[in-house]
Amino acid sequence: MARCISLQIMLASSPSRPPAHQNKPSSMSTGLLIYENGPYWLYKAGLHTSDASLLLVDAKGATHLMASPIELSEFRTKSIAQHIYTYTDAKKWIEKNDLKFSLINLVKFLMAKAKVNKLEIPLNFPARLFQFMQENKIDVTVTTRDPFFEEMAYLRADEIKKLQEAQNLATSSIELARSLIAAAEVRSKNMLYLGGQPLTSERVQGEMNAYAAGLGALEFHGGPIVSCGLAAATPHDNGHGPLYANETIVVDCFPRHKNYYWGDCTRTCIKGKASPWQSKLIDTTIAVQEALCAMIKPGASGDLIQKTATEMFDKAGFPTGEKKGENYGFTHSVGHHIGLDMRGPGARTLTVGGGPVKAGHALTVEPGLYYPVNINGGIGGCRIEDIVVATKTGHKNLTNLAKTPYLIP
Amino acid sequence: MARCISLQIMLASSPSRPPAHQNKPSSMSTGLLIYENGPYWLYKAGLHTSDASLLLVDAKGATHLMASPIELSEFRTKSIAQHIYTYTDAKKWIEKNDLKFSLINLVKFLMAKAKVNKLEIPLNFPARLFQFMQENKIDVTVTTRDPFFEEMAYLRADEIKKLQEAQNLATSSIELARSLIAAAEVRSKNMLYLGGQPLTSERVQGEMNAYAAGLGALEFHGGPIVSCGLAAATPHDNGHGPLYANETIVVDCFPRHKNYYWGDCTRTCIKGKASPWQSKLIDTTIAVQEALCAMIKPGASGDLIQKTATEMFDKAGFPTGEKKGENYGFTHSVGHHIGLDMRGPGARTLTVGGGPVKAGHALTVEPGLYYPVNINGGIGGCRIEDIVVATKTGHKNLTNLAKTPYLIP
Numbered sequence: 074m075a076r077c078i079s080l081q082i083m084l085a086s087s088p089s090r091p092p093a094h095q096n097k098p099s100s101m102s103t104g105l106l107i108y109e110n111g112p113y114w115l116y117k118a119g120l121h122t123s124d125a126s127l128l129l130v131d132a133k134g135a136t137h138l139m140a141s142p143i144e145l146s147e148f149r150t151k152s153i154a155q156h157i158y159t160y161t162d163a164k165k166w167i168e169k170n171d172l173k174f175s176l177i178n179l180v181k182f183l184m185a186k187a188k189v190n191k192l193e194i195p196l197n198f199p200a201r202l203f204q205f206m207q208e209n210k211i212d213v214t215v216t217t218r219d220p221f222f223e224e225m226a227y228l229r230a231d232e233i234k235k236l237q238e239a240q241n242l243a244t245s246s247i248e249l250a251r252s253l254i255a256a257a258e259v260r261s262k263n264m265l266y267l268g269g270q271p272l273t274s275e276r277v278q279g280e281m282n283a284y285a286a287g288l289g290a291l292e293f294h295g296g297p298i299v300s301c302g303l304a305a306a307t308p309h310d311n312g313h314g315p316l317y318a319n320e321t322i323v324v325d326c327f328p329r330h331k332n333y334y335w336g337d338c339t340r341t342c343i344k345g346k347a348s349p350w351q352s353k354l355i356d357t358t359i360a361v362q363e364a365l366c367a368m369i370k371p372g373a374s375g376d377l378i379q380k381t382a383t384e385m386f387d388k389a390g391f392p393t394g395e396k397k398g399e400n401y402g403f404t405h406s407v408g409h410h411i412g413l414d415m416r417g418p419g420a421r422t423l424t425v426g427g428g429p430v431k432a433g434h435a436l437t438v439e440p441g442l443y444y445p446v447n448i449n450g451g452i453g454g455c456r457i458e459d460i461v462v463a464t465k466t467g468h469k470n471l472t473n474l475a476k477t478p479y480l481i482p
Numbered sequence: 483m484a485r486c487i488s489l490q491i492m493l494a495s496s497p498s499r500p501p502a503h504q505n506k507p508s509s510m511s512t513g514l515l516i517y518e519n520g521p522y523w524l525y526k527a528g529l530h531t532s533d534a535s536l537l538l539v540d541a542k543g544a545t546h547l548m549a550s551p552i553e554l555s556e557f558r559t560k561s562i563a564q565h566i567y568t569y570t571d572a573k574k575w576i577e578k579n580d581l582k583f584s585l586i587n588l589v590k591f592l593m594a595k596a597k598v599n600k601l602e603i604p605l606n607f608p609a610r611l612f613q614f615m616q617e618n619k620i621d622v623t624v625t626t627r628d629p630f631f632e633e634m635a636y637l638r639a640d641e642i643k644k645l646q647e648a649q650n651l652a653t654s655s656i657e658l659a660r661s662l663i664a665a666a667e668v669r670s671k672n673m674l675y676l677g678g679q680p681l682t683s684e685r686v687q688g689e690m691n692a693y694a695a696g697l698g699a700l701e702f703h704g705g706p707i708v709s710c711g712l713a714a715a716t717p718h719d720n721g722h723g724p725l726y727a728n729e730t731i732v733v734d735c736f737p738r739h740k741n742y743y744w745g746d747c748t749r750t751c752i753k754g755k756a757s758p759w760q761s762k763l764i765d766t767t768i769a770v771q772e773a774l775c776a777m778i779k780p781g782a783s784g785d786l787i788q789k790t791a792t793e794m795f796d797k798a799g800f801p802t803g804e805k806k807g808e809n810y811g812f813t814h815s816v817g818h819h820i821g822l823d824m825r826g827p828g829a830r831t832l833t834v835g836g837g838p839v840k841a842g843h844a845l846t847v848e849p850g851l852y853y854p855v856n857i858n859g860g861i862g863g864c865r866i867e868d869i870v871v872a873t874k875t876g877h878k879n880l881t882n883l884a885k886t887p888y889l890i891p
Contacts, residue, residue, distance in 0.1 A: 075552060121704040122718075123703070123704070123718055123825075124825065142809045142813060143484060143716070143717040143718055143809070143813050143814050144716075144717075144718045145807075145808075145809065146716050146719070146808065146854060147716060147718060147719050159807075161804070194609055195609075196608055196609065196610040197608045197609070197610070198608070198609040198610075199605055199606045199607070199609065200603055200604075200605065200606070200607040200608065200609055200612040200624050201605040201606070201607075201624045201625075203609040203612065203613075204612075204624050215609050215610045215613050216610075275698075279695065279696050279697070279698060280696065282695035282696070282699070282700075283692045283693070283695040283696030284692070285695070286688065286691035286692040286694070286695035286699075286702075287688050287689065287691070287692030288688070289684075289688060290691070290695075291691075291701075291702050291703075291704060292700070292701045292702065292703075293695075293700050293701065294532070294700075294701075295530040295532070295700055307552070307553075307555050307556060308552040308553075309531075309532055309552055309553045309556060310555070310556050395570070398554075398568075399554075399555065400551045400552070400554065404551060404552050405552050416532075416533065443552075445555060
């Protein structure tokens with residue numbers, strides 16, 4: 074799924090301070106504190122929780138977490154955390170210290186257990202709890218690191234296997250969409266019909282999600298995108314209404330696997346006939362996408378990869394710009410990190426000003442072209458997307474799905 | 483889905499300050515600022531966005547938002563916001579004011595456009611941006627209100643209709659689960675089989691999600707729960723492995739509809755024969771659930787409803803307590819608000835110390851009993867859950883699904 078050169082990147086890349094966390098015990102020992110039920114939680118606790126909770130990683134890397142009473146037995150059997158505390162444990166300590174049972178005192182309890190007297194918190198830590206900590210004179214620093222747990226940017230072999238499973242969900246859902254489009258017949262005004270009913274974006278989306286859910290998808294992030302014609306010329310338009318022959322159809326699928334990792338794959342097709350402009354649009358995007366994948370290896374400059382994409386598109390006759398308030402051409406970043414977070418870890422890699430690729434990075438490579446206004450002979454859009462993992466010497470593409478033929482009879 | 487008397491409630495209910503937002507223009511005019519792509523965003527922008535973005539509600543209630551370039555045309559056609567700004571708009575203002583393009587200067591741009599010189603931010607606002615605002619001497623208050631937009635706690639008629647659609651997704655998925663269990667045969671060791679294969683929690687979950695996704699479900703929040711026997715005795719255990727006859731099976735389904743509202747329904751059944759203890763467990767839970775539903779009306783005390791549940795269970799011979807570190811009995815709150823947020827708006831209503839029910843509240847009513855240890859003659863669990871909306875004079879139950887017969891032949 075395409076990503077704008079976005080506000081999140083600005084959140085992470087603003088004026089920085091030296092990281093406070095050091096992996097050595099000292100008289101000032103720093104712990105990393107989260108309060109969420111999101112990707113950081115999944116990474117360090119190893120299981121899903123329904124409500125946000127507190128988790129602290131101590132100076133030696135051990136995880137201390139607060140389990141809610143109604144989830145306690147699951148934590149005891151499934152969590153990978155080293156230390157699991159209950160409200161009963163906390164209440165004993167809180168009473169002994171003559172305090173009240175409150176969120177800030179649960180933080181103090183965890184700090185005591187983890188033997189830390191300084192805290193570092195992530196960018197997205199809740200402002201209210203941050204404010205409580207300031208008011209309670211807790212020595213707390215908002216991190217400059219994104220992801221908060223640095224190792225999350227580098228996928229282990231077991232994580233790559235999970236990412237592969239998630240990507241297989243995405244690619245098999247796209248194959249299903251292609252088979253529905255192939256089975257459709259073209260009726261008047263080029264509208265597609267299947268089983269006597271119009272084949273709409275919504276119908277294909279429902280079938281794709283039903284199929285992925287049956288295989289264990291947990292979430293679809295509002296997608297997939299099945300967009301046609303003018304809608305395909307807007308990167309994040311999900312598409313709606315009937316699909317048509319002789320128009321570009323972008324199919325972008327990004328389901329979350331029950332293993333909690335995200336898949337992300339895009340293919341573009343045309344039912345019927347392609348105009349010369351449409352053929353060139355898709356051929357060019359595929360060629361650029363493959364050239365960019367080939368650049369992925371440790372040390373490759375994310376900034377250069379992004380610039381290469383725009384240059385290649387320009388040279389091929391597909392310029393980027395703005396006309397009457399509409400952006401056209403290659404309007405987003407080449408790709409984003411992917412793993413337990415759909416758009417993260419947030420490390421700024423495949424975008425303008427992006428840093429180097431490193432071994433273990435899992436990245437989407439997804440150049441696209443969008444012409445909502447007729448600039449050079451057509452209206453429509455195309456995006457081609459794979460997930461690739463940077464290896465020690467190059468990369469491995471996790472996407473087992475052909476890019477051609479894109480013309481569906 | 484059951485909710486612990488949880489940390490989120492503590493986040494919202496800690497020491498408070500007077501709300502800063504007043505709906506009158508003055509020389510100090512306050513705006514409400516969010517930076518997210520969650521429930522508040524959906525409520526005020528009226529459409530899903532993939533990346534977090536900024537949105538400011540001015541003193542007159544008008545919404546000002548930053549649209550990313552790749553989503554701009556969707557915002558222009560689908561957003562309900564009164565003012566939509568582009569990066570180009572912001573860059574002009576930022577350059578004119580001799581500033582740099584940064585997240586904090588986008589905030590300043592929105593403040594200028596919305597004519598506010600003070601900001602209020604929600605509990606979960608990102609700590610990093612809050613810190614930038616403090617460093618930039620922006621007059622900012624973390625709210626004490628939960629939800630941030632107070633009117634979100636009171637559902638309008640059009641929202642109740644969407645919630646009804648979402649609840650229909652949940653109930654029809656549970657009906658599917660029941661039909662699979664009904665079609666199963668009991669083999670050796672009471673294990674259920676369907677189509678020659680064991681009928682497992684995972685298989686029923688996959689079928690339920692496939693069915694809901696085909697009808698437009700977007701997300702499953704890690705669920706549904708299909709838990710049997712000992713797993714059913716842990717409120718948030720999703721269940722795993724084979725299902726068995728003569729054991730309690732809890733089926734809790736909480737899908738998100740494509741209209742972005744959440745459904746939430748639980749039923750408990752037994753395939754085969756029920757022991758007297760199991761029958762009494764389920765009969766009691768149904769009776770208590772119906773008594774609690776009958777209490778829902780404006781002015782009813784959430785605290786009293788919670789206490790009534792525990793008392794009724796106690797009197798019926800189902801005590802609540804702790805044994806060898808295992809919680810048993812009625813271990814969670816009666817219910818939670820539901821709408822655009824699965825567990826929100828966060829207003830503390832159906833729980834210990836909970837405030838009064840008000841007209842327009844949409845609440846789950848979901849008492850449950852859990853015996854992971856043999857306390858009074860059995861091991862297992864039961865939960866019965868509906869969504870009810872408080873009306874001016876009483877309530878309306880949105881859940882069109884029978885609670886009996888729970889014994890499946």
